[in-house]
Amino acid sequence: MKKNLILMALLFLAILSCEKDDICIEDTTPNLVLRFYDNENQTDVKQITDLTVWVINYDSIYVNQSLDSISLPLDLNQNVTTYILANNLVNDTITCSYDRNDIFVSRSCGYKTTFDNMQIESYTTNWIKNININNTLIDNDTTAHITIFH
Amino acid sequence: MIQRHILLFFISLFYVSAAISQVENDTIKIKEKYGIRIGVDLSKPIHSIFETESKGFEIVSDFRFLKNYYAAVELGVIDKTTNEDYINFTTKGSYFKVGINYNAYENWVGMNNEIYVGLRYGLSFFDQTLNNYTPNVKGTYFIAETLEPNTQFSDLTAHWVEFVFGMKVETFKNLYLGVSISFNNLISTTDPENFKNLHVPGFNRVFLNNTGVGFNYTLSYLIPIIKKNK
Numbered sequence: 001m002k003k004n005l006i007l008m009a010l011l012f013l014a015i016l017s018c019e020k021d022d023i024c025i026e027d028t029t030p031n032l033v034l035r036f037y038d039n040e041n042q043t044d045v046k047q048i049t050d051l052t053v054w055v056i057n058y059d060s061i062y063v064n065q066s067l068d069s070i071s072l073p074l075d076l077n078q079n080v081t082t083y084i085l086a087n088n089l090v091n092d093t094i095t096c097s098y099d100r101n102d103i104f105v106s107r108s109c110g111y112k113t114t115f116d117n118m119q120i121e122s123y124t125t126n127w128i129k130n131i132n133i134n135n136t137l138i139d140n141d142t143t144a145h146i147t148i149f150h
Numbered sequence: 151m152i153q154r155h156i157l158l159f160f161i162s163l164f165y166v167s168a169a170i171s172q173v174e175n176d177t178i179k180i181k182e183k184y185g186i187r188i189g190v191d192l193s194k195p196i197h198s199i200f201e202t203e204s205k206g207f208e209i210v211s212d213f214r215f216l217k218n219y220y221a222a223v224e225l226g227v228i229d230k231t232t233n234e235d236y237i238n239f240t241t242k243g244s245y246f247k248v249g250i251n252y253n254a255y256e257n258w259v260g261m262n263n264e265i266y267v268g269l270r271y272g273l274s275f276f277d278q279t280l281n282n283y284t285p286n287v288k289g290t291y292f293i294a295e296t297l298e299p300n301t302q303f304s305d306l307t308a309h310w311v312e313f314v315f316g317m318k319v320e321t322f323k324n325l326y327l328g329v330s331i332s333f334n335n336l337i338s339t340t341d342p343e344n345f346k347n348l349h350v351p352g353f354n355r356v357f358l359n360n361t362g363v364g365f366n367y368t369l370s371y372l373i374p375i376i377k378k379n380k
Contacts, residue, residue, distance in 0.1 A: 028288060029288065029294075031288075059291070073289065102283070107237075109286050110284065110285070111236065111283050111286060112285060113285040
């Protein structure tokens, strides 16, 4: 009887020690995903051959890359972020505004910020022809939220 | 020769039977104490010495109602601040546990020790305060500022079951030292909006699958009420 009890106690301890809620594995604050399309043929994805992206007053996120979609962090301390997208050294500026919501995820992840009411406040049209918002709610970064035609 | 052996055998048989009958005549009436045992959990005050952000107090009591069965009650208060990577919160409240212990230890004459298994039902009323949090963001491009909402979530409840394994040793007359470990399983809890009860008074840390573990180190005194024959 005694031996069995000790064994049971050890077994319980072993099960409990397998808990992994100290490591954050859930999705946290999402990025803004932009996808580039051809303005002439609006269903076709059109790659940018030499793309450099940064947020005004910040470091660059992409440097001289050839891409058809980009994932950009949104400023989670403010309700507005201004990006500069340079296509073959031609700059265009996009200013996004949004609301922020902090959503509880888990013990180890804490809170994540999701963004709602996404709007394009302003953008320049040096190489960008048109911008379309697909989803005003940014709560994951699996699909494109904004489409850019060029 | 054989006759002598047979004689010896019968003589020894006689002695053995005489010895057995003597033991039966010798039987002393052994009294066992039944009463209320009251004590405190020593682990919580000790814990608060090392962890200044954790304060707690627990009173434990049990009552022997059958030879091997004890009705047990625990009452406590907790004020604990938990600091995680991205959140910091304070849990404040009281709890109540009731259940039974079954003593699986066969004592020698005159000993009153226990190795027991037990079951408890636990109930807690508490508040959670989200002191501060930092939104979790991948990378270091934008560094999230720490926010201090100090949101208080009041009138929260939780109830659970515990499987207890422990022992109690009589160190001095009627004074017992006890140690126990409990495995807890949350039945239900009222979770605050946009937050979670990650710590429940009496239940302790709530793990992912609503389980928990508790540890007690008690000092208790037995007030004998009746003495029964074993």
